[in-house]
Amino acid sequence: MDFSLTEEQTILQDSARRMVEQEIMPILKANDPDRPLPKSAMLQVYAVFAREGLTAPRLPQEDGGSGMKMLDYGLVFEQLPPAMAISLLSHECTIARIHADSSEAQKAKFLPDLLAGRKICCTGTTEPDTGSDPRGVRARVVEKDDALVINGRKMWITNGTASDIMIATCSAGEGPKGNIMRRVVVERDVSPYEALEISSLGLRQGHLSEILFNDCRVPKENALGQGGDAARILTLTWNGNRPLVGLAAVHLGQKSLDAAIEYSKVRKQFGGYIGAKQLIQERIADIAADVMASRLLCYHALDTIDKGGRANGTSAMAKRFATTACERAVSLAMHVHGAMGISREAGLEQLYRDVRMLPIPDGTNEVLTLITGRDLIGLDAIRA
Ligand SMILES: Cc1cc2nc3c(=O)[nH]c(=O)nc-3n(C[C@H](O)[C@H](O)[C@H](O)COP(=O)(O)OP(=O)(O)OC[C@H]3O[C@@H](n4cnc5c(N)ncnc54)[C@H](O)[C@@H]3O)c2cc1C
Incomplete structure (x- = not known):
């Protein structure tokens, strides 16, 4: 090793x-x-x-x-x-x-x-009534004449307002195995959709959006794969995405660690640097351990994927651990800064807002816990 x-x-x-x-x-x-x-x-x-x-x-x-x-x-x-x-x-x-x-x-x-980066794209699966269980999507796609017509609403779509192209995960109706999920590529200039900005806590320079499809006509040839394959394709990418989202949390945790170390060496109280106080050293040691453990778990999950190993449980574990540990790390770093920790000037409040966004996309902590549990125990509690 x-x-x-x-x-x-x-x-x-x-x-x-x-x-x-x-x-x-x-x-x-x-x-x-x-x-x-x-x-x-x-x-x-x-x-x-x-x-x-x-x-x-x-x-x-x-x-x-x-x-x-x-x-x-x-x-x-x-x-x-x-x-x-x-x-x-x-x-x-x-x-x-x-x-x-x-x-x-x-x-x-x-x-x-x-x-080439000339156009920006996104995937729209989540809806007002469909979140953790994507199999419940209701945005409806029907074939009419020579086109596919989409009606429905998508929520919390990253890149939505900036997008030129979107994969809409739609329902093509009920089949013997339940909802038939179909992936349709929607090109905004050919098949306009409305995109509205959702104002949120963090990651504010990004685009988080609501998308409205109102009799949106899409050429038939834009349907991808086979009806019913959407859950499989989404899952393929989620395993890779989860440790990556974990590493976005690590980025923020590392920044908070750097800031805490620097501040502890310049801020004096009770006649000495706070960095020389044992409780401040404990906080900084805890932050460092959270960041390092998060980083290693995420690297391990990505390496498992590279080696062709089963990564479902490991990737879920990595994201859940990293987003939780790095949220704690940023919060501890704010404590090290006293009142400065909550000021905009010090920049930690932005790290705190940003890291709080990350436990939600690509699997909430609860769902990731159950994916790891299913891998370890072999019993499914998600739909139980
Ligand atoms: C920053 C950000 C970016 C996003 N980007 C996209 C995107 O690009 N495309 C897209 O389609 N979506 C995107 N989403 C949406 C995201 O995928 C959903 O928010 C997420 O799947 C959770 O759905 P929900 O918010 O409806 O919560 P719900 O599914 O309603 O869950 C509510 C609570 O119940 C818990 N819960 C749900 N099921 C179970 C269960 N079986 N057992 C225990 N607890 C459970 C959840 O963990 C949560 O705590 C994004 C969200 C955020 C915050």
Whole structure:
């Protein structure tokens, strides 16, 4: 067992840090920190992602992707500012979902602009009455003449307001095995849908949206795969997504650790640096342990995927642990800062708001607990 990064991985991580510092942060800093980035700024960020092969890390090189190992992608992903990391995750895993089980004609039609970062995409599954159990989707797709017609509402869709293309997870009616879920690619310029911004606690430069389909007519050839395959395709990507979301939490936890260490060495109380007080050292040691354990679990889950192992339970464990531990880490770092911890000036309140967003997408903590439990025990409590 080797816990050190290879030379190539260290170079990859360093160059990701430089890319963030030199190219992405200036775009974020030039815009309102509390508002979704304008589309033009999003496209600037996506041009950088595309150049670095991050718009399709999971696609093989022969299909225009970068064919990265998931662990290597995770090392880069951990360096990204989380609002952009979660946007990228939505985009690139939608690309992976379009790529899965689609025809050559569909790949040629949808993928080039998405891979080049000229268009932004998203996946819409969640609805007002359908969250953790995606099999309950009600957005209805019916065939009419030469088109598919979609009616329904999607909620909490990452990238929605900025999107040009969306995979809508729809219901094609009831079959012998229940709801027939169908994946349909909706191109906004051909089949307009309404997208409304949802104002939320954190990740505010990202786009979290409600989508409305009102008799939205989509060409028939935009239906992907086979009716009924949507749950399988969603699950394929979720196992990879979960440790990545965990690494977005690690990014925030690491920032809070760096800030706590720095502050403890300059803030004096009772005649000495607070960093020399034993209880402050305990808090900082706890933060460091939370961040390190989270990072290692997420790396382990991604490495398991790379090695072709079963990752359902491990990926769920990694995300649940990392989002919980890093939320605790950020909160502890705020304690180390006293009143400064809650000020906007110190920046920790933004880390706190951002990290609180992460336990929800790609499986809530409760659902992830039950996925890990099912893997360990072999009995399903999710639908019990
Ligand atoms: C930042 C962010 C980004 C998102 N991006 C997207 C996106 O791009 N596309 C998309 O389709 N959706 C997206 N979502 C939506 C997300 O997938 C859902 O919010 C999530 O699946 C939970 O659904 P819900 O909010 O309706 O909660 P519910 O499913 O209603 O759950 C409510 C509570 O009940 C618990 N619960 C549910 N079932 C069980 C069970 N069997 N046992 C025990 N407890 C249970 C949950 O854990 C939760 O605590 C995003 C959400 C957020 C916050």
